[in-house]
Amino acid sequence: MSNITSYEKELAFQADRRKATIEFIKIISDLWYDRSIEIVLFKNQVIDKNVSDVINLHQYAGEFVQKPISIFDSVEILRAINDMMLPPSKLDIGKLTYEYHSENENEEDVKAFVFNKLKGADGAQEIIPKDVVLYGFGRIGRLVARELMSKTGKGSQMRLRAIVVRGEATFEVLEKRASLLRTDSIHGEFKGTVDVDAENKALIINGTTVHIINAKQPEDIDYTIYGIFNALIIDNTGAFRDKEALSRHLKAKGASRVLLTAPGKGIPNIVHGVNHKEFDSKEHKIFSAASCTTNAITPILKVIEDSLGVVKGHIETIHAFTNDQNLVDNMHSKYRRGRAATLNMVITETGAGKAVTKALPNLEGKLTSNAIRVPVPNGSLAILNLDVNLKTSKESINTIMKKYALQGDLVEQIKYSLNNELVSSDIVGTSAPSIYDSKATLVSEDGKSIVLYIWYDNEYGYSHQVIRLAKYISKVRRFTYY
Missing domain, CATH: 3.30.360.10 (Dihydrodipicolinate Reductase; domain 2)
Incomplete structure (x- = not known):
């Protein structure tokens, strides 16, 4: 009889945990899509994750800090975050949950604890969204496109507006490029929609227009005719590697900064997190994300x-x-x-x-x-x-x-x-x-x-470093807590 009772308790606990996880996912989605507040769990992304993914991530988090990280605690802290008037932010729920248990000697209530931890957000600067152009659409270009479009949200940070390629953007070519973006042999399916707008020579990614521009030389392009201004050009072709060649991008109307996704000569080579603060985009217009x-x-x-x-x-x-x-x-x-x-x-x-x-x-x-x-x-x-x-x-x-x-x-x-x-x-x-x-x-x-x-x-890890550096260059880094 005791074994049956124990088993029933286990079933009840699993049901409660899954219900809490569903609430976790809903709050995560509402914070992101309504308020541009991104939640991660010890750096692991939780947006668009299913119940099992979230439970497994909590288990990893507990093993990592060698203390239980409970979904029930995470939900309680998320509720407190949801009640705060925060600017666009990126917050680590795992770190907050861990600190709540390890530092909270005075048994401060959750709302007060979260408020004290995140009160620095009051001084966050207003973010001006940045137009982004991908110059080239190879392995790194497509992964950067996937990530930018998956994290567009309300468009408060980086907005992918165009992709520059060689060759005419016929329907057949557009469909091939759309297919490569939709499905990748290594990284699987893109968790979004990709449609072709042949008349306007564009891809419609998650309902948003991304122009496909045919150009042989970067200086020949006028981005402003597409409504693109002050854009960051992310060059992932590998064709231009030094300052002189990359400066050609800046001759294009509507371009303001260049980021190379390879080691560069005569320009700052940056590993984000290590030396990015040594260079300011007010002083430099061309950057390399190294290898x-x-x-x-x-x-x-x-x-x-x-x-x-x-x-x-x-x-x-x-x-x-x-x-x-x-x-x-x-x-x-x-x-x-x-x-x-x-x-x-x-x-x-x-x-x-x-x-x-x-x-x-x-x-x-x-x-x-x-x-x-x-x-x-x-x-x-x-x-x-x-x-x-x-x-x-x-x-x-x-x-x-x-x-x-x-x-x-x-x-x-x-x-x-x-x-x-x-x-x-x-x-x-x-x-x-x-x-x-x-x-x-x-x-x-x-x-x-x-x-x-x-x-x-x-490919994937490097692409994220490219995006981190792109955000720094573009001055669209949000308030962060992790």
């Missing part, structure tokens, strides 16, 4: 340099194959890359070791780097073999990394993995550019040599 690998390793190297000091090191990147390699053996301008990408591990060079020093000058001359392209289409791994100044241990390094993943300037950049079974396919779709594998870390007996394993989705 996916640079964005993966730089946050981790900053943590180690600040905490332990780096004497020297080597970075080996195990990288997914890319579009510049051959599908089958054929001629290639670079050694080894001509061999079939899906059949071979290919040693090649990477400039990541040197690129890091643009964000972390203290590491100049201390790092070497190389890369191995491997037969997976996405999901990469950087192995950091470092000699450090201060003696350490695996437990100490993990404690340091968890701290930086939980609070400070790098919470968006570093995800702390607790998974003993983590493999490359598991990290696909992770928005953080650096996924620290806490179970794989190695430390020498003398505590002065360490090996760190950093996973990264070289």
Whole structure:
């Protein structure tokens, strides 16, 4: 009889938890679509997630902070947030819930606690929405488009207004581009609608018009005829890499800033979260978001340099194959890359070791780097073999990394993995550019040599770094709490 009673209690609890999760999802949606307030759970997105997704994210959050993170507590805090007059914001409900239990010694009621934590929002500056143009529509361009359109909300931050491509925008071409946006072999289906407006040469994404502009040269375009002004041009073609070439975008009518989704020459190379505050868009008009690998390793190297000091090191990147390699053996301008990408591990060079020093000058001359392209289409791994100044241990390094993943300037950049079974396919779709594998870390007996394993989705994680930097350049960063 007791077993039946216990089972019935479990069923009742599951029903109550799912009801609470449904309320959680409703408040999340109302805050976002009505008030441009985005809620995340320890950096994990919860907008448009189902009940099971939200429950699983709460379980991960509890394991991460080693304290229960209850959906019931999250709902109570969300109600308090909903009652506040907040500006457009991005808030971490996991961090708020954790702090409510760990810091709330005086048993302050939820509303008072949330008010005290978020009262800084009163001084938030008014945001002027920014028009965005994607120059090119390849792997990164389409992922950036997906994210921008998924997070348009009321359009209070960034508004994707146009995509520039080569070739005439016929119905057939538009439909092909729409199809590539709708469905991706790696990242799955776009959670939205994509229709073709052949008459106006546009895609209708989530009910919003995005013009498809045919142009051979960036300076020939007049964006203002499409109602686009003071636009940020995100160049993801790879065709223009230095200041002189990228300056051609600024000759186009209606363009005001340029962001390159690759390493650039003669322009600020930025890893958002590490060195973005060193550059102001009032002084600079052209920026680079560096490379996916640079964005993966730089946050981790900053943590180690600040905490332990780096004497020297080597970075080996195990990288997914890319579009510049051959599908089958054929001629290639670079050694080894001509061999079939899906059949071979290919040693090649990477400039990541040197690129890091643009964000972390203290590491100049201390790092070497190389890369191995491997037969997976996405999901990469950087192995950091470092000699450090201060003696350490695996437990100490993990404690340091968890701290930086939980609070400070790098919470968006570093995800702390607790998974003993983590493999490359598991990290696909992770928005953080650096996924620290806490179970794989190695430390020498003398505590002065360490090996760190950093996973990264070289497409999705990097695209999010591009968008973070784009928001900073465009001065549309909201009040944040995470």
